[in-house]
Amino acid sequence: MKANKGFTLIEVLIAAVILFSSLAITAQLYSASSLSADKAASAAQYYQQSELVITTIKSQLRERFKRNNNTELKGEIEAAGQMYSWQAIKTADIAPPMGIDDTVPLEPRFARFLVTVELINKGKSFQFETVAW
Template structure:
């Protein structure tokens, strides 16, 4: 009687199919985890940088409209590869409150602007708005 030692071709093919299926599944899980991680990093960076960008936008707006009668201003701020494009439109233009004993009119110099911002980063866009008082 002849003793067979080793594996048949069918057994080797089945083992190879199982091995390659497991490797494909693991690589797909790893790819999904990396994509999720990259999205989380981009979102965290956006959330950390946005308050500084708002401060820069307010400063740019106040500098642009200081002692001028301007109804609309636009610009952009780039921080950490995030492009913040903004447009401000004046919604209120008033003078200082007049007391009952004041006999002279104050000139208009206080403004409130509504600022619309579009942030562009990693092939995505986010939009938000806020209001700024200037004088």
């Protein structure tokens, strides 16, 4: 009898199926992790920009409220190449606290606003409250 010195065709085919299956799974995992990383980076950028947007809206809101005392204000802001639209609705008038010597409540000088901010063309939005004077 001769000694067998190689692999049979079936053994080679099974090894190839195992190899290609593991390569396909690895490629799928890499693709999924890359997509997740892109989503996380996009969300982080959105939340970082939102702090800048809120600060800018607060200053614009205070400036506009000081000039004309409106109950509803709107505007647009560009931050890092993204356009945001905002709308502020006055929810309450607030008077300063009474002092020790005051006998009559003071007139309201402050206004509380509910501000809705929307990232244009992305469908993301958020709300916050602020006070203007």
